[in-house]
Amino acid sequence: MVGAVIATCVFSGLNVAAPKYLGDATDVVVAGVLRVGLDEGRLGLLLVLVASMYILASLFNWVQGVLTARSVQGLMHGLRGALEEKLHRLPSTYFQGTSRGDVLSRATNDVDNIAQALNQLLTQLIMSVLMLSGSLAMMLWISPLLAVIALATVPVSTLITVLVTRRSQANYARQWKETGELNSHVEEFVTGHEVIKAFGQQGRAAGVFARSNDRLEWAAARAQFSAGMVQPLMALVSNLNYIAVAVVGAFQVMAGAMTIGGIQAFIQFSRLFTQPVGQIGGMLSLIQSCVASAARVFALLDAGEDPGERQGDEAVPADGRIVFEDVTFAYAGAGPAVANLSFTAEPGQSVAIVGHTGAGKSTVVNLLLRFCEPDSGRITLGGVELGAIARDRLRARFGVVLQDTWLFGGTIRDNIAYGNPEAPEEAIMAAAEASHVDRFVRSLPDGYATVLENGGDPLSEGQRQLISIARAQLARRDILVLDEATSSVDSRTELLIRQAMERLLRGRTSLVIAHRLSTVRNADLILVMDHGRIVEQGTHQGLLAANGYYTRLYNAQFTSRKDRAVALEAGS
Structure with a gap:
């Protein structure tokens, strides 16, 4: 970046100096015509000098472009890396309240927009300031009167820029917000295309997309319209300034206060002066777009992490004893998912958790794997609280089969x-x-x-x-977590898997969450949950003998199976 700034300074300096020498060459030609004698040596020297300056300026402009591209892409590489690391540190609850399409839009579209803006802004802003100050200094040197006329356009240009910028900032923020929402809809349609087709909702999905697309079109059009007003207005001010300078300069030449070469150089400098003013105005719209995207990206980078994410100095204990002590946890905006939950899974013991949908079974897994942290109470592994163990080291002890396969x-x-x-x-x-x-x-x-x-x-x-x-079998972890591991297989495959799992679970601590009660008959301990609480616990035979909640679950499940079997037999 330092190299790009140096190259920009040299490029600007050469561009500012060249018009002065070109004006001197013009004066040599005019003097030769009036005196009937052309100083060819001086003219040739000046022309070669001007040509060399423009060639060198082009070279340094190319150098700054290459270095700027490398700098910006290096910066974006680091920014994307920071986003990727942040996604791993975010709690699971963040993704429950944020659409995946919007997250993807922030990590791709917004980062690309920042890169495009910085590519144009970083050196062009420096270049414009240098050209502006350099050309102003040269104009004051050549003709203070004409310099005052040229400076009269600055307040007008500033007023235009401020007024337009105020409108464009909100429009750009709306544009990138609508882009994220559109990406969210596309992501949903791609993920759920089979469901959409199965229920014949293609028209409805197309309508949702069309409305989101219309909002994006309107927001983007307003942003581009407000930003696009800057350049035409700046061009108008520049042309009016050019007319005023040309007319007053002509009178100056006629009065003998300036040479023809001087007025030629001044007009070039006035162009160099007004051009950066217009460029800076145009850059402000880019800045607004960049700021809008940066706000979205840094909002993601600044999102709250799990309180215990960076904890974890304790070593993972070899003991596989798991203890929940009066644990309570609630998802954001909802009632307690588990309340005052207490149980112990001894090393080598198979613990099954059963209950109706929404009873809190999967929340137990989320707490155990530290996808979320308990609001109160404590969970220990081998006597060490889970919050004192680094997440990656803790999860290395677990073999996991979740209900949603990935x-x-x-x-x-x-x-x-x-x-x-x-x-x-x-x-x-x-x-x-x-x-x-x-x-x-x-x-x-x-x-x-x-x-x-x-x-x-x-x-x-x-x-x-x-x-x-x-x-999970190949990972050969000490502790196994099976969350509805057989929910998507047929009865015969379920039996085969259960036999394989019994061999796999032998000698290991395991937590098995199941709707099918046939899969938990051989568990050492069965926890029956309802509304986030353990209402019964014991072995399969003991719970059936108690004739309580578990018995009702068992009878309801197997009675429905018998009814289906009778209906199928009658139909055949």
Whole structure:
């Protein structure tokens, strides 16, 4: 950046000095005509000097352009890196209250807008100031009277710039806000295109997009219109100034107060003077657009992080004992998701958590993995409070299979090995066979080299979940968290997975969240939750014998299955 500024200063200095020598060359020609004798040597020297100055100015202009581009792109590289790191430090609750499309717009569109603005602003602003001050000094040297006439345009230009800037700032902020909302709609349509088509809502989706697109068009048009007013108005002021300088300068020449070369040089300097004034006015609209985007980017960078995100000096204990002590937590704007929750999972014990949808089961997982922090109470692992353990080190102890499967763009083999990239091929194949992934992968044309796209296409939801289970098996973590791990598989596959999981869970602490109560019969401890509280706990047989809430859940689930079986039999 220092090199770009130096190159800009040299370029501006050469551009300011050249008109003076060109005016001297004009005076040599005029003197030669009037005296019938041309000083060819001096004329040639002046012309070569002027040509050399313009050539050097072009060279330094190119140098500053290259250095500015490198500086700005380096700056944007760092800014994008800071955004990427920030996204990892943000709490899960941030993404629940912010659309993904808007976040993507801030990280891409707004950053690109800042880069484009800085490319034009950083050196051009310096160049304009130098050209403005340099040409003013030369005009005062040549003719103070004409310099005063030229300066008369400055207050007018300033007033125009201030008035236009006030209007354009709000319009640019609205434009980039509407851009983020439009991206949010596009992201929703792409993610939910199957649902949109299944319910025949293409017209409604198109209407939502059209309205958002109309708002963006109107906001962008107003921003561009208000910003576009600067250049024409500045050009008008510049042309009026040019007329005044030319007329008064002609009278000065006729009176013998100036030479023809002097008035020629002055007119060039007046152009050099008014041009930066107009450029600065135009740059202010760029600044407004840049500021609007920067405000959105820095709002993301300044977003609140988890209170314990930067904590974590304690080592991860080898003991796998998990204890929830009177834990209460509520999501923003909602009632408590869990309230006064207390339980203990001993090392090697399998703990199942069951209950109706919304009972708080998945919140237990979020708290355990520190996706969110408890409002009160404490959670310990091996006697150490989770907030004292760094998140990355804590999560390295857990093998996780979530209800919402996530597969990245890559091969099936790479997705299985995601939690253990250094695993040998034999271990990957063993995990795939144990999770019954192998039986459907072998039928694919490219087998384990099949490339997955869009979160797992072309596989079914059940097949994606099997791959997630294989990934957890291969990771071989001490503590396992299974959140509805069998929710998307058929009954036969569920049985096979349960058998594989029983082998996998042997000797490990595990938390199993399930709607299907058939998957938790063999758990060492079953916690029954309702409205964020544990209402019953015990073993499967003990809870059935108590004939309470768990029994009602069990009977409702299996009675409905029997009714379906009877209906199917009657229909056949």
